[in-house]
Amino acid sequence: MRQALLKFKQWMTTALNGLLILAVALLVLDVVWGVFTRYVMGEQANWTEELARFLLVWVSLLGGAVAFGQKSHLGVDYFVEKLHPEIRKLMAVVAHLLVLFFAVSIFLIGGWQVVSDALILEQTTPALGIKMGHVYLALPIAGVFMALFTLENIIEVLGAPTAYRNQVSAEGGAE
Template sequence: MQQLVNVIESGLKKLLITLCALIVLGVTWQVFSRYVLQSPSSTTEELARFLLIWIGLFGAAYAYKMDSHLGLDVVVNKFNQQVRPWANVFAHVVVLFFAVAVMIIGGFSLVNLTMDPTQISAALQVKMGFIYSAVPISGIIISIFSLQKIANQISAIVSTGE
């Protein structure tokens, strides 16, 4: 499981770097074409919006993996030292439930609805289902990270005998 998580984390990091570079290039081109060339690009605004969706969803998955999600820490740290490990497990189970129920199941429903030929973006002419596919994909990634965190936490609890 650890090897899979490492491969996903590495790929996610590279994907986020690439997406951030693309959004910077796209917005820079938009500003240049609008103010210097006096002919704004029709696709860069929509591209930036779609890239921001992907960056937000995949960035959330990466932040969860790196334990940078502030909300989980705030809730778990309210418990005393004896209960905190189990509260941590519970928090990761809640994240797993949300990722599966909302992001994966709901995300695939959203993708199926928006793969309709009439659901096409205005400027890029891309099926919206491709754009929204970031929801179930990031849900799968978060689920994998969550399963690893649950297994690691339970293993730590068992090894310390709490």
Template sequence: MRKLLEKLDRFLAVFLMILMAAIVIDVTWQVLSRFIVGKPSSFTEEIARFLLVWIGLLGAAYAFRTHAHLGLDLFTSKLSFEKRLRADVVAQLVSFGFSASVLVYGGIKLVQLQLLLGQTSAALQVKMGYVYIVIPLAGVLICIYAIDNILCVRERLNQPAHGDSLN
């Protein structure tokens, strides 16, 4: 299981790098076509917008995995080590619940609705359901990562000698 998650982490990191490179190239071309060529490209703004949505949501899942999100530990820092770990489990469960209900369930409903209605983007004529598929995808990733984080906390709680650092 751990090796599969490591491969998923590596794939997500590389995919995010590719998306970042694509948005840099896209916006660079948009600026060049507008100011150097004099004829702005009609589709680059839409591509940049869609890439930003994908980078934001997948980046949030990656940040959740690497514990890079902003956290307020004002109250938990005063707790004992075991109570901090238990508070972490509660936070992971809340994150799992939010992701499962809003991102996965709500995202699937949104994608289904968009595909049913057949809404397409203005410049690229891409079905918006395909653009929004990243919402449930990011939700699934966050759910997987929350479960793994809970399992890691359980392992730390079962260790006989605890260190005093939270990861």
């Protein structure tokens, strides 16, 4: 079971990293084209700034989910490492449950509500003419990844209490 979860997480992270690489590459090309059209052609293409803004939102949200999945997020483990080893496991689970609540309530439920409202109202972007609901999809997608990564972290903490205590102690936590 654990191997299947690890394989699934690796697949998700690889797919998300591929999507991020594509988005960053498009962002760079878009900004370069915008600079080129402004300084060489005399007038910036009107869609480049809007596309750059939307791509930056997607890269930020999905990049945050990847960082969280790779445990590069400082907010979850910093305070846990400062606690006594007996309390670390409980506090780690509490912290992950708070993150899970935030990811589900704000990113998934709230994000999906924003996407639905924008699609129902048929809001479109001024320069690109795409539906704003598609732009806002970054919220629930990032929420799904954050929720899955958080569930994996909770399973890891609960499944290996001794290894978790030793791992945190080895990383410099208070004894």
